[in-house]
Structure formats: C-alpha cells, structure tokens
Amino acid sequence: SYTMSLSEAEVQSARGAWEKIYVDAEDNGTTVLVRMFTEHPDTKSYFTHFKGMDSAEEMKQSDQVRGHGKKVFSAINDMVQHLDNSEAFLGIVTPLGKKHATQLKIDPKNFRIICDIILQLMEEKFGGDCKASFEKVTNEICTHLNNIYKEEGW
Numbered sequence: 001s002y003t004m005s006l007s008e009a010e011v012q013s014a015r016g017a018w019e020k021i022y023v024d025a026e027d028n029g030t031t032v033l034v035r036m037f038t039e040h041p042d043t044k045s046y047f048t049h050f051k052g053m054d055s056a057e058e059m060k061q062s063d064q065v066r067g068h069g070k071k072v073f074s075a076i077n078d079m080v081q082h083l084d085n086s087e088a089f090l091g092i093v094t095p096l097g098k099k100h101a102t103q104l105k106i107d108p109k110n111f112r113i114i115c116d117i118i119l120q121l122m123e124e125k126f127g128g129d130c131k132a133s134f135e136k137v138t139n140e141i142c143t144h145l146n147n148i149y150k151e152e153g154w
Contacts, residue, residue: 004086006136011083013133018080020126021118022073029069032117034059040113046106072114079141093141097148108149111142 006014021028034056037044044050049064059065075096082088100106115138123131 004083004089004140006083006140008084010133010136014083014137015080017122017126017130017134018077018137020130021122022077022080025073025077026066026070028121029071029073030060030066031069032072032114032121033065033069035117035121036110036113037065039117040110043110043113046104046110076118076141080137083137083140089140090144093144094148097145098152100145101149101152101154108146108154111145115142 004011037050037053037059038056044053047064047068050059050062053059053062053065075092078092079089082092100111101108119131119135119138122134
C-alpha cells in the first residue's frame with residue numbers, strides 16, 4: 001500500500017506553513033483563483049458563470065469565485081490534516097480527482113497551476129521558507145490527482 005514520502009518533521013513544517021495562509025481561506029483562495037483566471041484565461045472556460053468576467057476586480061467581488069476559492073482551500077486543508085495518514089489522505093484525494101476527471105472533465109494540468117500559484121502567494125506573504133516547506137505537499141497532491149486521472153483513462 002501507499003505511504004507518504006514526507007517525514008514527520010516535513011509534515012509538521014508543512015502544516016505550519018499552510019496554517020498561515022489558511023487563516024484567510026476565503027480571501028487567499030479568491031486571490032489564487034483570480035490569478036489563475038487572469039494568467040491562464042483558458043481555465044475560465046470550465047466555470048460557465050465566470051466566463052463573462054474579464055476584470056480581476058469583478059472576479060474578486062463575485063460570490064461564485066469567492067465560494068469556489070474557499071472550497072479549494074477547504075479541500076487542501078483536509079488533505080493537510082491527513083498528511084500522516086495515507087489512507088485518510090487518499091480517501092480525500094481520490095473522490096476529488098474522480099469527480100474532476102469524469103464529471104467536470106478538468107484538464108489535470110490545472111491542479112499544478114493552482115498549486116504553483118498557492119506556493120507563489122505563500123512566498124510573497126511569508127517568505128521562501130514557508131513556500132519550501134509546502135512544496136512537497138503540492139507535489140504529493142498533484143502526483144495523486146494525476147494517477148487518478150490515468151486510472152480514469154486520461
């Protein structure tokens with residue numbers, strides 16, 4: 001069975017890093033999505049209700065964008081809480097990956113984009129050490145999501 005490649009110390013420092021950004025889950029989640037939609041406009045095509053929004057300001061004010069930003073951060077938070085329990089971690093990542101692959105048909109490269117923007121925001125707000133301690137977690141998440149996509153025939 002699968003075990004996480006993170007040591008206990010890495011899990012602890014990743015949690016510390018994540019806590020800093022998760023305190024403002026809605027605002028930071030919104031910032032991440034707005035950056036993604038602005039820097040990678042093709043990602044907007046998956047969200048029918050965001051399509052007409054062109055300005056970052058408009059997106060920031062949108063309840064849908066804010067709601068989804070918060071949702072993304074909550075999902076990552078659940079994963080972060082279970083980094084020391086492979087089974088529980090996979091129990092969160094697997095259904096999420098399946099849903100995005102089969103129902104929503106979201107290109108898996110978008111997970112990497114979101115993770116990279118989260119790392120970028122961490123570095124801007126809290127410095128390079130914060131970013132570095134969370135990088136392995138984003139790699140874990142993206143690796144698993146990609147594996148689930150492969151199993152679903154992507």
